[in-house]
Amino acid sequence: MTIFNVFTEKQIEKKRLSKTANAIGGAFILGFAISAIVQIALVIVLSSRKKTALLMDDGIQWILQIVLSTVMFTLPFILMTKPMNVRVSAVCPLSKPKKGTFWPVVLCGIGLCMMANILGSMAESIFHYIGISTGSGSLPVGSSGGFYIPLVSLIAGAVLPALVEEFALRGITLGALRRFGDRFAIVASAVMFGLMHGNLQQIPFTFAVGLYLGFAVIRTGSMWAGIVIHMVNNAASFGISIIADSISQKAYTMVNCVWFFSAVFLGFLGLLFAKKDEEIFRLPPEKESSLTFSEKLGATFFTPCMILFILYVVFEIVLLQIQSVLTV
Secondary structure: OOHHHHHHHHHHHHHHHHHHHHHHHHHHHHHHHHHHHHHHHHHHHHHHOOOOHHHHOHHHHHHHHHHHHHHHOOHHHHHOHHHHOOOHHHHOOOOOOOOOOHHHHHHHHHHHHHHHHHHHHHHHHHHHHOOOOOOOOOOOOOHHHOOHHHHHHHHHHHHHHHHHHHHHHHHHHHHHHHHHOHHHHHHHHHHHHHHHOOOOOOHHHHHHHHHHHHHHHHHHOOHHHHHHHHHHHHHHHHHHHHHHOOOOHHHHHHHHHHHHHHHHHHHHHHHHHHOOOOOOOOOOOOOOOOOOHHHHHHHHHOOHHHHHHHHHHHHHHHHHHHHHHHOO
């Protein structure tokens, strides 16, 4: 193969990757835009009807969160499958997982999520030490509002994200990028998963978890692995938060300890199951590519829509810093 042919192949692959990444970035931007438009429209409509108090109701806020999350992570990504040149059914595998892979991968994932939480807490402590705010301003999830708010918050914070975020990130995004290599697709989709959360409190944790979720979906051949890991992690976090207001600090600490050791135990159990198959944590061989890993990352994150997506995330983080300074 001549140098000219190699250069031509690299340019063709780079162009295909940039087009795919630009469409993914466009999906994120479109999702953010839809969310902003809906919220602004609600404020205008309700304020004109003197019903602004509805926007302050915790239950309404959680229901709005359910609607916005569903729309943000489904419609834009479905629309962008055309420029990505992929089919939803082809990149969102909901079939039965490969034999013998599901439980080892899922149980190890639950344990790994707990380790990633520790990593996230360490990163948060470092940020706070140097004077950087990391909070995300989450909605209340306590049990003081009766049965309604805890139930809605659990659906919005645990069940729904496990479905729609996995559809967007480990389905459409990961699936579209796999044409350029599984390992690259895992890393790139994990970076987007971290950035998508838009605050320094969650970015380190979600990036680490995103790496494993991408691996889990590819190794099991099914999105159900990612969905279950995602849902269990979020449900545990929200469940503990829900009961926090109704128990003592000592009991709350005890519950956290029980969940920590339970998650670690499940992780070790998964490793024991994995011993039966030494190949369980190995990905399929990589496809040949004319681009290096760094060239792929450059072609992905230096596209117009992806740059806008990153700038939006940076804007959110800077805005959070300004708010934290003003409230001191």
